Amino acid sequence: MTSAPRPASPRAARTRGVPEATVARLPVYLRALSALADEGVSTVSSEELATAAGVNSAKLRKDLSYLGSYGTRGVGYDVGYLVYQVSRELGLSQDWPVIIVGLGHLGHALANYGGFVSRGFAIRALVDADPDLVGVEVAGLEVRPIGELEQLVARHGIAIGVIATPATVAQEVCDRLVSAGVSSILNFAPTVLAVPEEVEVRKVDLSIELQILAFHEQRKVGAAHVTRELVEALPGRAAVSS
Amino acid sequence: MTSAPRPASPRAARTRGVPEATVARLPVYLRALSALADEGVSTVSSEELATAAGVNSAKLRKDLSYLGSYGTRGVGYDVGYLVYQVSRELGLSQDWPVIIVGLGHLGHALANYGGFVSRGFAIRALVDADPDLVGVEVAGLEVRPIGELEQLVARHGIAIGVIATPATVAQEVCDRLVSAGVSSILNFAPTVLAVPEEVEVRKVDLSIELQILAFHEQRKVGAAHVTRELVEALPGRAAVSS
DNA sequence: CTCACTTTGTGCCTGGGTTCACAAGCGCTT
């Protein structure tokens, strides 16, 4: 969806035959499974897990079946074992070193986001072009000048880069990351990035998400051709006018 | 993809016949068009616009054709007119008032994110449960206690809510937003939210995006040798292959 | 006016993803 993973050779396309849509859901399953494990639940049925993950149970079973036959008919799935298998499939058995480029508000928030560290990722380098930011400590790590980008990538063996810069410099930063050896990029800048075939880019665009919501919101309102106040007055809604 | 827009009646699904996938791309087109407009370009072909947006030109034409026949054969599209039409379709002719719940690092970054304001959205309320944050001014707006949530939603006629709280309280916040009248939610908390049918939820999950990247990264690296070094890190039940 | 050229709009085909529905398999009980 985000990028176009269309390899030149069709043969390389299915390495393990796990569909892209399934890959995108595995992290959700993993989170639900981890929560169950923390609660001490040892076995879970596809129906329960599907509900927790917010998907159809048939879809969940088919997704899991791409990884192998890890369930027991009549019983369900062993939570601990499934956590292990899904983690392994996602490549989370190891810690991936990550670099964040751009430490404005967003980059700052990302560096401090606990969800990264806890799930197989380790932020190893922070760089920014602003001299005022260089030297500042963020999330226990010192911000380095952007000139050290290549060096830091090499030293820590970084394969995953996060771009949280203004859109104007995103492509330039991206190019530098790629030529330094980064092959997966998470882009928060509102720009379409051009990258070589073998580099994977995923885009997170906050304003796009809001615009999609606005579309649906408008559709709701405009469908009945009424003001928002009248919509709110539908039965079952809490009274808005205090 | 992000949420599950599964209406009970399939008939209600297409109000205007614009496919969901198209809606998701319209904001990208809009951004490219706005950039062109700023450069003073008055006419653009589907080929040029498609390149700028990073999509296939046939797809772009088909997407635009859902909105109407706004191009001129042999010439292309009028940039200004298309900006207007796409904006209108997305419901951006008006400014949507938005509330942000949770002003930790992420909420703070969101409140300061210029991309919102410039594109049809106006952040009208900030609330947080932490007493230390209440009263603090963020992006020119004062953070209010979470108790005022309902009141603020009503006063500003807010239909779109952004959740940037810890996962543990996200569902509770969501429920309150919904019962206060919010019908579109952008969720940054790493949780699956349960909402009534008519409420639209979109999810942005940073660690999920990284995990998807890790999958592809692992596939590139480990096509030959599977990493089994950290096998002992799994719960005792994984005495399988190897 | 006619012709050549350009670009849109779309019919059709292909492929991936989702869902249904059911057979296969497992454990528990009798």
Place this chain on the structure above:
DNA sequence: AAGCGCTTGTGAACCCAGGCACAAAGTGAG
């Protein structure tokens, strides 16, 4: 040991989306 109930795994149908390729439609030159 056999039967019963439960749950997985998957074949098959359906639906949405993407992309090719072309007819339709407009422009400008001669």
